[in-house]
Amino acid sequence: MMILCGIQQMEMRGKHLIMRMNGFANDPRNIRLGLAADGKPKDTITARLDLEDLNIKKELHLKRLPDGSYLMPQACYTLSKDERMEFCDFLKAVKFPDGFASNISRCVNSNDSQISGLKSHDCHIILQRLLPVVIRKFVPKDIFQALDELANFFKRLCCKTLKKEAVKGLQDDIVIILCKLEKIFPPAFFDVMVHLAIHLPREAMLGGPVHYRWMYPIERFLAKLKAYVRNKARPEGCIAETYISNECLMFYSMYLLWD
Known part of the structure; x- marks a missing residue:
């Protein structure tokens, strides 16, 4: 899995409650969360076969049908279609204070139970603030x-x-948290990116509060500068001209404009 340095996107497709922590070694902006990571759920047939090889979670083993096909039992961490729609409706209706988060509702499609186009900070907000609230009624107590x-x-x-x-x-x-997750999710869920969470407290101990080291303010400022570009052949000139104009207007409104 690539460590994304710029603005990341997250897609939520399917029914599996899967969390991915991508490149979380330096700052938490790289966390990505969804019901399926990048449209690739971790609860696959291969993952179920791994459970059989390890002889664990027998209730999730594939069941062979008389016609030769296999039935994949529903896991306790999967959501039904109605639950997925309710999850998306919640995200679409939630409101935030000004500047706290972007407009997440524009990234939600309740009819198809899909979320696309989220920025890294949106994933950050969903994990920390929204997921514990909305998921409580859908999953068993131990998973919640x-x-x-x-x-x-x-x-x-x-x-x-x-x-x-x-x-x-x-x-x-x-x-302890990762041990609890290991009791819930299949082994395929636990890759090196999930393991990186173990090292985050030490990173904070060495580097100080991550709030002063993450890239959210810089990303927002770069998005503001990108909006200044009108002539793609001269992006630097557009940014410089618009920035100077805004600074002049701000100076005029604060110091030269009298009632």
């Missing part, structure tokens, strides 16, 4: 607790101020 603890872990890790004692507690908590 594991997801809620994961969301709370990233919420505490991304605070503006961190205490060493709290970070040490996070180091112990993430180990």
Whole structure:
């Protein structure tokens, strides 16, 4: 899985409650969350065959039918069509304070139960703020607790101020959280990117609060500069001209405009 340096997109397709943590080594903007990562759910036939080889989670093993085909039993972490639609309706209706997050509702298609076009910060907000609220009524208690603890872990890790004692507690908590997730999801879910969460508290201990190191403000400013471009043959000139004009208007409105 590639570590994305710019604005990322997340797509939610299918029915599997899958979370992917992409390149979370340096800052939490790279987290991506969805009901299927990049349209590729991890709960596949191959994943079910792995369960048979390991002789675990026997209730999820493939069942051979008389006609020679196989039936994939529904897992406890899957959502029905109505639940997926309700999940999307919730995201479409949620409102945020000004500047807290982008307009997530424009990325939601309730009819097809799809979410596309989310930015990295949107995924950040969904994981920390929205997922524990909306998923509670759809999944069993043990799954909800594991997801809620994961969301709370990233919420505490991304605070503006961190205490060493709290970070040490996070180091112990993430180990237990991942163990709980291992009891729920198939082994195919746990790749190296999920393992990187183990090292995040140490990153915070060495580098300080991630709030002062992530790329969200820079990404927003670059998006603002990109909107200044009107002539693609001269992008630098468009940005410079519009930026100077805005600065002049701001100076005039603040210091030269009298009642």
